[in-house]
Amino acid sequence: MAFGSAASASTLNQNVSWTIDRAGTTTKYRVVAYGDSIYAGYNGSTTNAAKFSAPTVDAEYLSALWNADIESVRRTKSGAVASDIYNNKIVAERSYMQNASTRAVTFEMCGNDGLQARTAFKKQTGTCNYSGMDAAVNNCKTYVAAAMDYINANAYAGVKVKVISNLHYPGYAADNVQSTCKDATTGATINLRDKFLPKLAAMNYWMCEYARQKGFQCADNFAQYMGADYDSNGDGQIDSDALRYVSGDSEASYLTRITSTLKATLRDANAHFVSASSSFDYIQSDDTHPTYTGGTVTAGLFGGTTGSGAPRYTSFAGGKSPIWNQYGHERMGWAVSTYNPASP
Template sequence: MSFRRNGLSFAAVVAAATVSGSAMASTINQNTSWTIDRSTSTTKYRVVAYGDSIYAGYNGGLTSVARRAAPVVQGEYLAKTWNTDVEVIRRTKSGAKADDIYNNKIVSERSYMQDASTRVVLFEMCGNDYLQARSAFSGQSGTCDYSGLEAALSACATYTERAMQTINQYATTAKVKIVSNIYYPGFNADNVQTGCKDASTGATVNKQTKFLPLLARSNWRTCSLAEKYGFKCADSFAEMMAADYDSNGDGQIDSAAIRYKAGETESAYVTRITTTLRSTLRDSNTHFVNASTSYDYLQSDDTHPTYYGTTIGVNIFSGSGSGTGAPQFTDAQVVDGKNPEWNKSGHERMGWEGARSNPATP
């Protein structure tokens, strides 16, 4: 049994925090504020999320975004835990590369995390660096040039580290700071040969085989930097890219088995992802929650996460939108830290993963 949510025609798609899809040079601000208003509270705390079209909740258009993108999902879990109102500020730029997010969101818009009510700061970046590098690489002929892919990896690590340093400097009231690594939509689509040939072998290169180790190296570095700077690492790759049951009989749930492990070397992690457990990796369009039921975690653009519920209108000129509403789910519906939709769409899954690091008190 398979389910697709929020399927959209591929129109006006902007590059995202992933390694699949068509990279575009243009960017667009999609900044929103959504307040989760609990009837039992008049106290309000803030979650600030910086990033690109993933945290924006991009849904295929320019005049609305998903209300329940991952930061709002996480904020709703937080509101229940604290029994307070939670304002989720998303300062995002769809199509932006890591340097753009760092300079024009995290640094230039640092005032949002400097607010005394801030308790959680989230960020994600780098996907558009890889999208553009991947697009350029895919168009090559002759001898393959891998320098663009390596440059994207270097830029990702550089600006991820700078982002952590800056957030540590300015988010002085935050109880927790979280970075999300990146998943790999288009995993199945990339299982094709390139038009260029490797200089050593003289043969064409399988895109998936080339890109997966690059992504693994990137995700290891993101989570390793998180350890260094006191951040939590939300492992979106693990939550999006493997099943929630033991498909290979090794005694481990697949999605848990591929998670980043603190203290593991980069080489060991890359080997585990690309060789040891590679057979358990699955395209996010078919995320199996058990052996017989799967959900579609990607919209029809094969890039952006699916989402549950409604949207927030965004002004096409200012790029801003806001709103207030009661929690989507009652306290009684959240059982063992999971709402009824927690594993049925991409954004719900990413938001639940982030919520695993929510502080117990404000």
């Protein structure tokens, strides 16, 4: 479950402030994003990251919607587990969301909890021990709920929208192999993907369900990445829509839909099909992190960029940029933007 890490044994602060500087206005609002390497825009470098990672893509949409300058503040730590992001980013760096210009707060976490559990499980021999994966799910639930409660209690009172982004499944194709350990009941090896998918689905369910309970929106990146943008199975629904969390779903119902009913529609996001004959690569060569366009900024060992630049696009027909579905970060940023309020 390599759901968003630079490395399982180390962490790297990758903090960036980038302002979408829109012509004809000096009014400025802020989007604050907390997370790990996904929101950081990690690209394998310890010194730079994607300029237009998902939170800054969202800032571009907000700039057009509100006709304002939008500062995208990314307080991120590549390689960090959920507890680290909660304690050392959301709590320790709460001042960024307390600023009076803040209108949106978004976060993502739990990817590295899953990664570490997967890495450990793949090394097992003898009888399989599933406790590490269960612990990853429980830790995710604990800190996602705590993060939402803390943001609700501490963010600037004028914040208009709060969004959590859930987890895609990089390595979906690569995990379709047998384990080196054997199940205690059957005495046989197990398929890694069949074991990891329900754990990932449980994490994603609780991210979206806690969001429903606690006044957040949930950008369902699993559905956006793992399902095609057409109806591949003839059930009358576009695959990426059919996979989305449904408000009020029970955990059992959601897990059944993802791991059984619609499992045949899941596809590795290295080839995200936008039609039956056209696909784009959403995952970098590390088989983990989202693809991006728009260049890089300093982020990592030598500090982080604070800068500004004109928007790549000044308007969005139908609420979508021309490249909204061509890169992983563009797709994630668009998913977050669908919850943007009409006014600041």
